[in-house]
Amino acid sequence: MSYAHLTPTAQPSPRLRIAYLITNSEIGGAQSHIGDLLQSMQGRAETVLLAGGEGPLFDIATRTGAKIMRLSRLDNALSPWRAVTALRELVQALKTAAPDLIHAHSAKAGALGRIAGFLLRIPVVYTVHGFAFKPEAPWRQRLAARAAEWLLAPLASRVICVAEAERRLARSLPVPADRIAVIANGIPDTDHRAAPQAPLRRIVMVARFAAPKRPDAVIRAFARANLHDCELVLAGDGPQRKAMEQLAQQLAPGRIRFPGNVAEIAALLASAQAFVLASDHEGLPLSVLEAMRAGLAVIASDLPGIREQIGHNKHGLLVDHNDEPGFSAALERLASDATLRGALGSAARLRWEQHYGLERMTEATWSVYRDALARTPRAARVPT
Structure with missing residues (x-):
């Protein structure tokens, strides 16, 4: 366990102190979301990041001025013993950080964070980036996730859902309706813009190579589509990457690139004329918002959260x-109609401007923090 930039026990401060908690510090949608929150909370609150792994989120947090707490025992392993030891480490870390509020993200950190907050009497805001018990998930995962969420639901002071579809799932849990808020993901603007009406030369998908994402479906659709002089770029990393590289070499040799984790996603999207995302289930994917911000025509799986972002x-x-x-036909349709690509891209950009900016999300999240603290007296900021 490594605690950087922290005194043995954090001292009281007139400003709100928020602990952001996530299972893994790797690149991903939830991690990007936390990075944006840390950035937007500068000047409003003292922030502390607690996370497992050795990923780039720690560097992002450091640049925002947040304090860093690496949790060596927090990971995605399903071992009960690992969970118990991770909880002990987390409780000790929270005693050191002494936050007024915990904002937990991702399934395992969300579970442990709610238990730790209950033990230490610190209010917990839990953001659900996508419930794992949604109908599209495998049945064993649904059963386990539903049982865990049912048991832990009462321990959250407030629950934030990133989409109305997630709120409907949350209403099936023992959480009062007035403790559930829907705050759509928001991202900051950039100067990078795509030109979707230009000749179709590049299609991009940005995703981690792991469930529930389906890069295999995109590879197969791209390989069967009648697309000339066009490449597919699959940006990201994960346990399925090697298998996907082999599939691409088999079905479309030399036409699909795997650049790994790309630091400048906005620039990559601006170089494309279309974006695609295939997935088994989603909350409100940030990658779609990034494509909308760039002004790209989007092809995506018809899932509840995505339907809230994209009108067909x-x-x-x-x-x-x-x-x-269906994906193959959609690719061919965009390839044959530059006017359609331009119109869809312009409409997507306008929708992003109206609904998915960072300031809107920040203000709504701050309001939830105030409400959660009003329900639970402010912590004393000393070890419990």
Whole structure:
């Protein structure tokens, strides 16, 4: 366990102190979301990041001025013993940080954070980036996730859902309706803009190579589509990457690139003329928002959260649940109609401006913090 930039026990401060907790510090949508929150909370609150792993989120947090606490025992392992030892480490870290509020993200950190907050009498805000018991998930995962969420639901002072579809799932848990808020993900603007009406030369998907993402469906659809002089770029990393590289070499040799984790996602998207995302289930994917911000035409799986982002034939094209021929047909449709690509891209950009900016999300999140603290007296900021 490594605690950087912290005194043995944090001293009282007139400003709110928030502990942001996530299971892994790797690159991902939830991690990007925390990075944006840390950035937007500068000047408003003291912030502390608690996370496992050795990923780039720690560097992002340091640049925002947040304090860093690396949790060596926090990971995605399903071992009960690892969970118990991670909880002990987390409780000790929270005693050291002495936050007024815990904002927990991701399933395991969300579970342990709620237990630790209950033990230390620190209010917990839990952001659900996508419930794992949604109907599209495997049945064993659904059962386990639902049982865990049911037991832990009462321990959260407030629950933030990133989409209305997630709120509907949350209402099936023992959480009062007035403790559930929907705050759509928001991201900051950039200067990078795509030119989707230009000849189709590059299609991009940004995702981790792991469930629930389906890069295999995108590879198969791209390989069967009648696309000339066009490459597919699959940006990201993860346990399935090698298998996907082999599949790409088999089906479309030399036409699919795997650049790994890309630091400048906005620049990559600006170099493309279309964006695609295939997934088994989603909350409100940040990668789609990044594509909308760039002004790209989007092709995506027709899932509840994505339907809230993208109107079919308005801001993009939605395809039945990982229907590979459907994805292929959508790719061919965009390839043959530059005017459609431009119109969808412009509409997607306008929708992002109206609904998914960072300031809107920050203000709504701050309001939830105030409400959670009003329900639970402010912590004494000394070890419990």
